[in-house]
Amino acid sequence: GAGVSQSPRYKVTKRGQDVALRCDPISGHVSLYWYRQALGQGPEFLTYFNYEAQQDKSGLPNDRFSAERPEGSISTLTIQRTEQRDSAMYRCASGDGGRTDTQYFGPGTRLTVL
Amino acid sequence: DAKTTQPPSMDCAEGRAANLPCNHSTISGNEYVYWYRQIHSQGPQYIIHGLKNNETNEMASLIITEDRKSSTLILPHATLRDTAVYYCIVIGAGGTSYGKLTFGQGTILTVHP
Numbered sequence: 001g002a003g004v005s006q007s008p009r010y011k012v013t014k015r016g017q018d019v020a021l022r023c024d025p026i027s028g029h030v031s032l033y034w035y036r037q038a039l040g041q042g043p044e045f046l047t048y049f050n051y052e053a054q055q056d057k058s059g060l061p062n063d064r065f066s067a068e069r070p071e072g073s074i075s076t077l078t079i080q081r082t083e084q085r086d087s088a089m090y091r092c093a094s095g096d097g098g099r100t101d102t103q104y105f106g107p108g109t110r111l112t113v114l
Numbered sequence: 115d116a117k118t119t120q121p122p123s124m125d126c127a128e129g130r131a132a133n134l135p136c137n138h139s140t141i142s143g144n145e146y147v148y149w150y151r152q153i154h155s156q157g158p159q160y161i162i163h164g165l166k167n168n169e170t171n172e173m174a175s176l177i178i179t180e181d182r183k184s185s186t187l188i189l190p191h192a193t194l195r196d197t198a199v200y201y202c203i204v205i206g207a208g209g210t211s212y213g214k215l216t217f218g219q220g221t222i223l224t225v226h227p
Contacts, residue, residue, distance in 0.1 A: 004157075031213060033213065033214070033215075035215075041217075042152075042199075042201060042219065042220060043158065043215070043217050044217070045214050045215065045216070048213070048214060056214065089155070091157055093158075095213045099146075099207040100146050100163065100205050100206070100207050101213030102148075102160055102163065103160065103213055103215060104160060105157030105158045105159070105160075106157055107156065107157050
């Protein structure tokens with residue numbers, strides 16, 4: 001079946017602009033995670049949803065970052081007033097709901113802030 | 115979640131078995147060992163996970179020592195396409211962020227022709 005999809009795959013924006021990154025999870029997966037990955041590093045946790053409820057947002061770096069999942073399926077990660085340090089690969093994963101919620105990752109969105 | 119230690123890099127000849135070690139000496143009783151890999155800039159790919167018994171699937175085998183303080187991921191017949199960064203992650207069951215993955219530096223596996 002279809003895996004996790006993310007759009008856009010690449011986003012170039014100017015400093016100060018807002019961006020919205022979309023994640024479409026695997027059908028039937030109730031959990032959804034956002035991670036950020038800098039070049040040469042492993043992904044770092046940003047936030048997690050169980051259905052539409054945001055259960056943990058401890059990894060969001062500051063209040064310019066927000067995420068929502070209003071209907072418990074598609075999620076949007078929004079970055080307001082982007083800064084150059086926000087440039088990274090943003091990864092989304094959905095979980096299968098097992099004891100440890102095995103996660104399956106999407107291809108990511110490469111964000112470049114000029 | 116328990117911390118893991120992996121060698122920074124390993125080499126393997128194509129067609130041979132690749133054995134990737136991971137130490138997790140502080141693992142607790144309800145924590146699972148997970149393996150993911152990341153090929154170039156692709157998203158991390160789930161490989162296998164286990165609690166205390168050895169596990170095998172179509173991709174790999176996972177051998178966990180009896181004291182659960184270490185494990186080995188085995189790719190039985192490595193191919194060039196298995197060249198990737200391999201991450202060993204320990205994660206507990208349950209809790210409000212029970213699936214949250216903490217990636218370390220991983221092991222860069224290079225498979226040579």
